Amino acid sequence: MERLLEEVKQEQQAMNNCSHGDWTEPTYDPEEYMKPYGSKQVGAGSDPYWVPEGYERRLRDRWSHECKKCGKIEYTYTQESIISGHKPKF
Secondary structure, three states: OHHHHHHHHHHHHHHHHOOOOOEOOOEEOOEEEEEEEEEEEEOOOOOOEEEEEEEEEEEEOOEEEEEOOOOOEEEEOOOOOOOOOOOOOO
């Protein structure tokens, strides 16, 4: 167990000291989450409140890339436009 803890510590130090300059190509990696739907009233009188009645599984668009040196994974939910070229306009 001590050997494994030492390996984890060394890997963490390597990640902390990495410059993260060399990334893999971004990949689509959707994130699953539970979205509430419907509501029901709890309590009565002057202090009622509402809670979700059920949940449904949904996917949120997400992209990831991984550092080739240390294995750190970064995620993003946003995209940006890329202009791929130009052509003459007559």
